[in-house]
Amino acid sequence: MNSKLNALSEKIQHKTAKIAVIGLGYVGLNVSINFASEGFQVFGFDVDEKKIDSLQRGINYIPEEHFISEMLPRVLLNKFLVSTKVDDASAIGDVIIVIVPTANGNTPTMEYLNSALDSIVKNDITGKLIVLESTVKVGTTEEIVVPALEKNGLVAGEDFFVAYSPERIDPGNKERFLRNIPKIVSGINPESAEIAARLYQHIVNEVILVSSTRTAEFVKLMENVQRDVNIALMNLFAMMCEKAHIDIEEAIFAASTKWNFHPYKASCGVGGHCLKKDPLLLANSFDSKEIDLDLIYAARRINDTMPVLTAEKAVSVCREKIGKDVSKTKFGILGLSYKKNSSDTRNAPAIFIIDHLKKLGARHIYVYDPLVKNGIEQAELTEVLNSDIIIMTAAHDCFSGILDHYPGYIVDGTNTLEPSDRVIGIGRNPIIKKEKSESSDDTAFFQKSVNRKCGVAGSRINHS
Ligand SMILES: NC(=O)c1ccc[n+]([C@@H]2O[C@H](COP(=O)([O-])OP(=O)(O)OC[C@H]3O[C@@H](n4cnc5c(N)ncnc54)[C@H](O)[C@@H]3O)[C@@H](O)[C@H]2O)c1
Numbered sequence: 154m155n156s157k158l159n160a161l162s163e164k165i166q167h168k169t170a171k172i173a174v175i176g177l178g179y180v181g182l183n184v185s186i187n188f189a190s191e192g193f194q195v196f197g198f199d200v201d202e203k204k205i206d207s208l209q210r211g212i213n214y215i216p217e218e219h220f221i222s223e224m225l226p227r228v229l230l231n232k233f234l235v236s237t238k239v240d241d242a243s244a245i246g247d248v249i250i251v252i253v254p255t256a257n258g259n260t261p262t263m264e265y266l267n268s269a270l271d272s273i274v275k276n277d278i279t280g281k282l283i284v285l286e287s288t289v290k291v292g293t294t295e296e297i298v299v300p301a302l303e304k305n306g307l308v309a310g311e312d313f314f315v316a317y318s319p320e321r322i323d324p325g326n327k328e329r330f331l332r333n334i335p336k337i338v339s340g341i342n343p344e345s346a347e348i349a350a351r352l353y354q355h356i357v358n359e360v361i362l363v364s365s366t367r368t369a370e371f372v373k374l375m376e377n378v379q380r381d382v383n384i385a386l387m388n389l390f391a392m393m394c395e396k397a398h399i400d401i402e403e404a405i406f407a408a409s410t411k412w413n414f415h416p417y418k419a420s421c422g423v424g425g426h427c428l429k430k431d432p433l434l435l436a437n438s439f440d441s442k443e444i445d446l447d448l449i450y451a452a453r454r455i456n457d458t459m460p461v462l463t464a465e466k467a468v469s470v471c472r473e474k475i476g477k478d479v480s481k482t483k484f485g486i487l488g489l490s491y492k493k494n495s496s497d498t499r500n501a502p503a504i505f506i507i508d509h510l511k512k513l514g515a516r517h518i519y520v521y522d523p524l525v526k527n528g529i530e531q532a533e534l535t536e537v538l539n540s541d542i543i544i545m546t547a548a549h550d551c552f553s554g555i556l557d558h559y560p561g562y563i564v565d566g567t568n569t570l571e572p573s574d575r576v577i578g579i580g581r582n583p584i585i586k587k588e589k590s591e592s593s594d595d596t597a598f599f600q601k602s603v604n605r606k607c608g609v610a611g612s613r614i615n616h617s
Contacts, residue, residue: 157280158314158344164247165351168192173246175239175269177204179215179426179497180286180320181252186221187331187356189228197235198242200268208235217325217495217524239269243283244276248352252286252320256430259500261290261437263297270301279307282314282348288373288431289317291438294366299341310342316349317366319373325495335359339369374438377431378449383417384428385452388459391419391580401580402568419579421546421566422459422502424491429453429500459579460505466577467506467542467564468513474562475541479514485540487555488547488567489522489529495547496524502566503546524549545570 164170170193174185177199189195199205207214211229213222225233243249251273253265266287273283285298294317299309309315318338322331336357340346350360363369387401394401401419408414423429432453436446471482491501498504507518519532519540534555537543541561545552548567556563556570563570565578572581 155311155344157312158348161247161280161282161314161348162351165348165355168355170247170352171196171245173198173242173249175199175242175249175251175272176253176265176287177201177208177235178252178254179324180322181250182208182213182215182221183218183322183324183331184250184252184286184320184356185233186224186228189232190224191355192232193355195228195233196242196245197233198237198239199235200237200239202237205235205237215324215496216526219327220330239272240275243273243278243281246281248282248284249273249278250284250286254426255287255289255434256426259429259433261430261434263293266293266297267301270298274302274304277305278302278313280313282316282345282352284316284318284349284352286318286320288319288377288427288434289370290434291367291370291374293317293370294339295341310340310345314340314345314348315366316340316345317369318349318353319369321373321376324497325492327494332357335361337361337363337369337372339363339366341366371435371438374431374435377427378435378452381423381428381432381456382448382452383415384420384423385455387417387419388455388579392462394580394582398582399580400572400582400584402578403584418568420459420502420568421463421506421544421579423456424500424502424504425497426499428456460502461509463502463544463546463564463566463579464506464509464513467510467544468515470542470562470564470577477541480516482515482542483517483519483540484510484515485532485537485543486518486520487522487537487543487545487552488549489520489525489531490547490549493548493567494524494550496526498525498527498529501546503544506544506546506566522547522549523551 172188172193173196174181175198177197185195185197211226213225215221251269253269256262283302285294299315303309307313318336321334323329336353338350338353338360340349346362350362353360391401405416409416432449436449468479471477471479486503489498489501489503490496510518519536521532521534521537538559544564544566546566548569563576565576568578568581570576572578572583
């Protein structure tokens with residue numbers, strides 16, 4: 154065994170390896186706290202002074218991640234130290250994990266990764282392991298990370314080790330968290346992959362080793378693109394359902410009784426840091442002259458249209474049902490984050506809906522999301538409940554029952570409420586039960602179907 158590998162391996166096994174994490178956002182803070190909780194000495198670095206200041210005061214800025222809130226006070230100063238001096242990361246850490254953003258808004262960018270790599274090569278990295286966790290274009294580890302790290306004449310894979318391990322966490326998800334999500338791990342050579350696998354075995358139950366960093370980069374993008382395309386297809390079905398007077402939820406329920414149908418939800422759009430840029434990262438990895446990439450772009454277009462359609466839906470309710478001028482109508486927005494039970498507002502459909510409402514002439518918009526505390530101006534809940542129309546954009550648990558006695562119109566961008574004359578979903582239509590004609594046979598089957606609300610989404614008639 155390479156003596157450098159042996160030495161690092163021993164340190165990792167005995168948890169004496171120092172871990173430096175560059176980028177303490179949704180992913181980096183999670184990874185840091187998990188290693189610190191396992192007894193490793195972790196040094197977290199971020200260029201954002203506010204984040205470092207908050208952590209130094211023991212405040213978790215990702216409140217939906219309860220494990221972080223619970224563990225931060227226990228590991229802070231003892232096993233977890235934080236700093237803005239990113240150039241120190243590779244001087245301190247035996248392992249340096251890079252988890253910086255790879256997009257500005259929707260646009261992929263390498264600027265944060267390049268800056269992190271510049272910091273790393275300011276120190277001697279002999280015998281160290283550098284792991285990239287950010288989601289990147291296929292080939293980035295071999296073509297960008299390795300050359301940048303070899304700048305001072307050291308040879309990657311011999312003098313130091315390089316691995317790529319994409320992150321799959323879903324912040325706010327109470328059932329799936331870092332430990333119980335299988336972790337894809339790869340290295341630029343078998344030694345790098347092996348040492349990275351040994352490292353992650355301390356914080357996850359299962360490591361999935363793949364044969365190359367390109368494979369691992371592709372796997373991460375493939376997962377998110379599949380999701381984006383499937384959601385787009387469901388949104389397309391929802392638009393069709395609206396035209397054809399069909400309820401999308403009833404259709405999904407019925408189609409799901411076939412073993413190979415995969416249910417996804419139509420909604421007012423997708424958001425977050427990943428789903429909007431990862432399809433572009435994948436498409437940018439290939440030459441569109443050689444492979445037809447239109448499916449990826451079409452899915453992006455459909456999902457990006459949904460907030461616009463949702464805003465237009467609210468405006469048509471205002472004109473056709475309330476009969477009020479858009480500029481005089483009060484619009485309430487319930488939910489600001491891009492998904493249920495999250496505080497993350499990056500690329501959130503709510504933000505695009507608000508922008509589009511303004512373009513359509515809305516002047517009175519009241520926004521409420523108790524989970525979001527990032528400085529976006531918000532109204533009181535009572536102001537939202539006094540609106541003429543409420544657009545629900547996130548089905549947080551804390552919103553449960555909140556609209557039960559609301560008398561106005563609701564545009565349900567989450568498709569979690571039953572549609573009615575007052576509740577307009579995405580591709581949803583109230584199911585009109587057809588009366589049975591008097592002449593038809595009153596068989597047990599039909600009696601049963603009436604009793605069980607045949608045709609109502611979620612119902613199923615079993616032949617007994
Ligand atoms: N958020 C998720 O749920 C999620 C899930 C899986 C993968 N990812 C991927 O992980 C990566 C990071 O995502 P995130 O959501 O944690 O982003 P984030 O914006 O929450 O955090 C990134 C952090 O890196 C910091 N940073 C930027 N440049 C830096 C530098 N040169 N040195 C030190 N710190 C620097 C930023 O200040 C920020 O705090 C992205 O590639 C993303 O696609 C995210």
